[in-house]
Amino acid sequence: MAGGEKAKNMAKTAKGKVKETTGKAVGDESLEMKGRAEQVEGDAKQAAEKAKDTFKH
Template sequence: MAGGKKAKNMAKAAKGKAKETTGKAVGNESLEMKGKAEQVAAQAKQTGEKAKDTLRH
């Protein structure tokens, strides 16, 4: 089950990166910030999953 959550977090980070890049390309600062925020949230969740894995093993 943890593998699915990790994949979901990675997908969310990639989606955030795409938003950030698109925002930079078109000069939309709001979209760029939303993308960065999504990446940070995904990375935080990913860190939590890694911590859980460490404690399990």
């Protein structure tokens, strides 16, 4: 189950990067900020999953 969560988190981070880049390219600050927020959320969740794995082993 944790592997699926890690994949979701990585996808969220990647999706956020695409939004940020697109926002920069078209000059849409709102889209750029939403992309950054998604990246931060994905990274934070990924870190939490890694912490869980650390305590399991």
